[in-house]
Amino acid sequence: MKRREAREHALRVLFQLDHSEMDVNEAMLHVTEEKDVFYDTLVKGTLAHREEIDESLEQKLENWSLNRLPKIERTILRMAVFELEHTEDTPKPVIVNEAIELTKAYGDEQSSRFVNGVLSKYINK
Template sequence: MKRRDAREHALRVLFQLDHSEMDVHEAMAHVTEEKDAFFELLVQGTMEKREEIDGSLNEKLENWSLARLPKIERTILRMAVYEILFGEDAPKPVVLNEAIELTKAYGDEQSSRFVNGVLSKYLND
């Protein structure tokens, strides 16, 4: 599976898991039967580090709280921040670009600008 596809599948799983009682493995199987280490790492890592990711995001958000964000933006931000903070091989600009592309596909133009603004703060740190 290509990394772009893995990120899109991970987004779908994480979106389902946000405010859901579904098990992580059940959600992953619901999205795809294909086994991929990067996909599984993104989903499980984002879920395991969610508190730390949310704390970091709350520090970067200006005049917003994580709870007020639309669910798709919140999910994309969490997944991208996981990769930026804990990923070992993807360059930060690539992660930023992939997050913006996902936001354009699932959100709107304003959403992509917002996600770009928040994630750009991580590139400058």
């Protein structure tokens, strides 16, 4: 599976698991039965580091709290921050661009600018 597809599948799983008691492996299989290391890493890594990621995002958000964000933007930001902070094989601008593209597909135009602004703080730190 291509990385863009893996990110989209991971987004669906993480969105589904946000405030749900569903088992992560069950949720992953519900989205796709295809095995992929990158997909597995994105989902499980984002979940494993969620508390740390949320604390980091709270520091970067201006005049917003993480809980006030729409669920799709919050999920995309969590996944992108995990990839920015805990993986090394994808250039940071590519990660940000992929997050923006996901936001355009699932959010609205203003959401994509917001996500870009937040994630740019991770690149420019």
